[in-house]
Amino acid sequence: MKAPLYHQNEKNTLMKTILSILLILTSFFSIAQTTVSGIVTDTKGNPIEGTNVYLDGTYDGASTNAKGAFSFQTTENGTQTLVVSFISFETFRKTAKISALNDLKIKLREDVNTLDAVTINAGTFEAGDNAKVTALKPLDVVTTASALGDFVGALQTLPGTSTVAEDGRMFVRGGEANETQFFIDGIRVFTPYTPTTNNIPSRGRYSPFLFKGITFSTGGYSAEYGQALSSVILLNTIDEPIQEKTDLQFMTVGVGVGNTQMFGKNSLSVNASYINLAPYLELFPDRNTWKDPIQSLNGEAVYRFKFKDESLLKIYGAFSYTDFDLIQENINFSNGFRFGLENRNLYLNGSYKNNLGNGWKIATGLSFTNDHSNINIENDEVVDNENSAHIKVAVKKRFSNRFKLSFGGEYFITNFNEDFNNNSNGAFNYNFNNNLAASYVETDIFFSKKLASKIGVRAEYSELLDEFTISPRASLSYKTGESSQVSLAYGRFYQNPNNEFLKFYKDFTAPNTSHYIANYQYVKNKQIFRIEAYYKKYNDLVKFNTEMPLPTSVYSNLGSGFAKGVDVFWRDNKNIKNTDYWISYSYLDTERDYRNYPVKATPNFANTHNLSVVAKHFIKSWKSQVGFSYNFASGRNYTNPNKDINGFLNEQTKNYNSVSLNWAYLLSQQKILYFSVNNVLGTENVFGYNYKNTPNPNGMFERQAITPAADRFFFVGFFWTISDNKKDNQLNNL
Amino acid sequence: MKKVITFIVFVFTIQVSAQTQYDKGMNKAFELWGANKTTKASQLFERIANAEKENWLPPYYAATIEIIDAFKIKEEPKLIAKLTKAQKFLDAANSLSPNNPEILIRQALLNVAYMAFDGQKYGMSMSMKNAALYKKAFELAPENPRVILSKAESDMGAARFFGQSTKPFCKSIQKAIDLGKKEKIDIKYYPRFDVNRAEKVLKQCMK
Numbered sequence: 001m002k003a004p005l006y007h008q009n010e011k012n013t014l015m016k017t018i019l020s021i022l023l024i025l026t027s028f029f030s031i032a033q034t035t036v037s038g039i040v041t042d043t044k045g046n047p048i049e050g051t052n053v054y055l056d057g058t059y060d061g062a063s064t065n066a067k068g069a070f071s072f073q074t075t076e077n078g079t080q081t082l083v084v085s086f087i088s089f090e091t092f093r094k095t096a097k098i099s100a101l102n103d104l105k106i107k108l109r110e111d112v113n114t115l116d117a118v119t120i121n122a123g124t125f126e127a128g129d130n131a132k133v134t135a136l137k138p139l140d141v142v143t144t145a146s147a148l149g150d151f152v153g154a155l156q157t158l159p160g161t162s163t164v165a166e167d168g169r170m171f172v173r174g175g176e177a178n179e180t181q182f183f184i185d186g187i188r189v190f191t192p193y194t195p196t197t198n199n200i201p202s203r204g205r206y207s208p209f210l211f212k213g214i215t216f217s218t219g220g221y222s223a224e225y226g227q228a229l230s231s232v233i234l235l236n237t238i239d240e241p242i243q244e245k246t247d248l249q250f251m252t253v254g255v256g257v258g259n260t261q262m263f264g265k266n267s268l269s270v271n272a273s274y275i276n277l278a279p280y281l282e283l284f285p286d287r288n289t290w291k292d293p294i295q296s297l298n299g300e301a302v303y304r305f306k307f308k309d310e311s312l313l314k315i316y317g318a319f320s321y322t323d324f325d326l327i328q329e330n331i332n333f334s335n336g337f338r339f340g341l342e343n344r345n346l347y348l349n350g351s352y353k354n355n356l357g358n359g360w361k362i363a364t365g366l367s368f369t370n371d372h373s374n375i376n377i378e379n380d381e382v383v384d385n386e387n388s389a390h391i392k393v394a395v396k397k398r399f400s401n402r403f404k405l406s407f408g409g410e411y412f413i414t415n416f417n418e419d420f421n422n423n424s425n426g427a428f429n430y431n432f433n434n435n436l437a438a439s440y441v442e443t444d445i446f447f448s449k450k451l452a453s454k455i456g457v458r459a460e461y462s463e464l465l466d467e468f469t470i471s472p473r474a475s476l477s478y479k480t481g482e483s484s485q486v487s488l489a490y491g492r493f494y495q496n497p498n499n500e501f502l503k504f505y506k507d508f509t510a511p512n513t514s515h516y517i518a519n520y521q522y523v524k525n526k527q528i529f530r531i532e533a534y535y536k537k538y539n540d541l542v543k544f545n546t547e548m549p550l551p552t553s554v555y556s557n558l559g560s561g562f563a564k565g566v567d568v569f570w571r572d573n574k575n576i577k578n579t580d581y582w583i584s585y586s587y588l589d590t591e592r593d594y595r596n597y598p599v600k601a602t603p604n605f606a607n608t609h610n611l612s613v614v615a616k617h618f619i620k621s622w623k624s625q626v627g628f629s630y631n632f633a634s635g636r637n638y639t640n641p642n643k644d645i646n647g648f649l650n651e652q653t654k655n656y657n658s659v660s661l662n663w664a665y666l667l668s669q670q671k672i673l674y675f676s677v678n679n680v681l682g683t684e685n686v687f688g689y690n691y692k693n694t695p696n697p698n699g700m701f702e703r704q705a706i707t708p709a710a711d712r713f714f715f716v717g718f719f720w721t722i723s724d725n726k727k728d729n730q731l732n733n734l
Numbered sequence: 735m736k737k738v739i740t741f742i743v744f745v746f747t748i749q750v751s752a753q754t755q756y757d758k759g760m761n762k763a764f765e766l767w768g769a770n771k772t773t774k775a776s777q778l779f780e781r782i783a784n785a786e787k788e789n790w791l792p793p794y795y796a797a798t799i800e801i802i803d804a805f806k807i808k809e810e811p812k813l814i815a816k817l818t819k820a821q822k823f824l825d826a827a828n829s830l831s832p833n834n835p836e837i838l839i840r841q842a843l844l845n846v847a848y849m850a851f852d853g854q855k856y857g858m859s860m861s862m863k864n865a866a867l868y869k870k871a872f873e874l875a876p877e878n879p880r881v882i883l884s885k886a887e888s889d890m891g892a893a894r895f896f897g898q899s900t901k902p903f904c905k906s907i908q909k910a911i912d913l914g915k916k917e918k919i920d921i922k923y924y925p926r927f928d929v930n931r932a933e934k935v936l937k938q939c940m941k
Contacts, residue, residue: 052777054784059759061781063774083784088815116811137855212859243866525809526852573854580854623898668898 037071038104122489159567160218163633168201174563174590175230220489223456311354340376359398541594561592581615790831797823879914
């Protein structure tokens, strides 16, 4: 009995062993192998090699071969998600029973969000490092020789701008300076330029270092923006500072200091500067007689707070004070013409951005401006006070990469008050409230990577004019080749008349323009070429019947005009080593009948031909960057009564030429010495002529050329950054 | 006895198969990378990252390969597409392991790829970002040889750009090498210090 028992025992053990082995084997074999296979192509059926095909959350997958085919074994079962991903295509997902994931034919859609997709760009130049096509790079604003660290000066090297050097503001495509509006983080800036007088160019009020990107639209812009007949300039402030630091600036014209502090989710940047031209004018006297040379005190602060949900609150405040008093030579005033100004300006801008999730984004903002000027003109004293505010809510919804919707509403408030005091005639007061409500809706549609469009409409209601306007906007872009595209844009734009009219008369309708734009762009390998043709029609411009707008003038909206032309831009950072250059050319043909024009004429702020050449060259062994810019503009119209006593804008000045140079020398990564000379050749440019009101005994009107206050301008500055981290450098201030 | 063995074999098999999948995947990916099959290696890391949702290493390596590849790209659209992809991996790694010095210096390398492509365009913002990244990495791991080397290399790049001597940074590189030789790593597949490469960098620095 023993034996069988033993036997049985042995058998038992053997059984168990076999069972175990079987178990192990089944643990292998129960993992049945399934084949997942298929072919991946683009929408046209061309195979895509190298796509990553896998079952989500598993290790099982493969790459497609040259024929776009893939095949791999998997031990997974049940329902699985197959993922097909490849760079610059939208990721494909399919959830199905594993057995169904076989012999698949997968078409990947191109990702329209990539850099090589078509962009809607008619009329627009971008500056900054997250633009798709960057016309101006962040450093350009501060390293362009002629710009003198002013972002407005840098934008004037782009096509579509006229050279009105004695004014300094933006004159875009035959438009007046006030036809261009500025926005900071989508919120209107009511007084973007520093105050000045005849013949002394103004500058942009805001420091270029505050902005991470600038968009300059010369026409056909989005329905989000209104109250600009010609152009909008969008400035986006930096979302968060990178590190704590202190900047010091010592310049021939003044001093500046900046400091950035970060504490937790908060950050605060403060900048202050004091400019006084007295010492400079002592060394290099100009043509004016200064009673008080220009001095200005500017302070800016930005506070940012990042909430837990990544939403962002920014509060930006700027205060500036400027005063000067001077006597300018004037042919009609034997003792010269006196102009004194004291201006203070406060600007507050608060904005809040939040991602609501599910493709929804909201941005709200509020700005307030108080601008107060005390002006002395000969014997008149004028006190202007303007309070303006802008409230805006903008919502964006992304339905997919291919369809986006944006809409919003805004309200503008302007309250203007002027007290006018004349020694002999007494005192007058003029004031008005110019309030305006607007809303817009716009869609971005990508039909494919090659074809996209933006269609929008904007509605405005002006309380002052009691007028309701509708402005349609549309643009379309088509990619014609790997590196080229064509775009078309159309839009209608309304803008209420200027303060200079509204303070005397209110029964206007809003002047308006229609833009028609066609653009061709070629971008390849650090080279940009673009050419744009446009036609702009002006309607309902303000006319009046006196020498200057007066309370007694007769006003109407019977003015009209047009501007047409071609803008060409070429930038190349490739062909010449360590050299970056761009060339802008604008051709402009414009005429208008507005203000007190007796006939239709080309206004005196328009030049037919404008050319800018800007070049920068980095010399390593000198630790220097040298910059050059050349600006040419054909002559501008002026009225010559000697030619024809009834003539109007009947003659042209000689051409404008100016060569500027700059040199930035890096003492160390944190210290920079900067020199620049504007109009280094000292070309005597003439902007126009003032004629005497009365003829001399020979029946001739004597004249005086309008020229810059000084032919050349020199600038020397030393910039120093102090931070914990030695790597931060003055390149920012270069 | 046999039962015990069987049992052990059985248990061991299960354990091996459980461990193998990650190890096999990682080893295979490193092998592909070593054989210069970077696309396949990166794709495998991407798949592992999708399977191992708690582990920051696979997305970290997927990003690393994409970033290194980006330095060879001459066309901006491709560069941005590639670095955007790398950024997604890094973001994934970062959310799994926040305040990780290894990920911070990888982010700095990604930013360098932008700067190397177009210094005029990207230099200003990226150099500031990197300064902040290195500051943070140093606070977290002042003795990490990779952090020290990466910062030294970045400083050398800036010094060369400004035509200055790289000598002041050689000491840091030597320090990184010394620390790197001593370093003991107990996490599998944790980034290692490449002494050979560091020595080459040191030689360039001395020049």
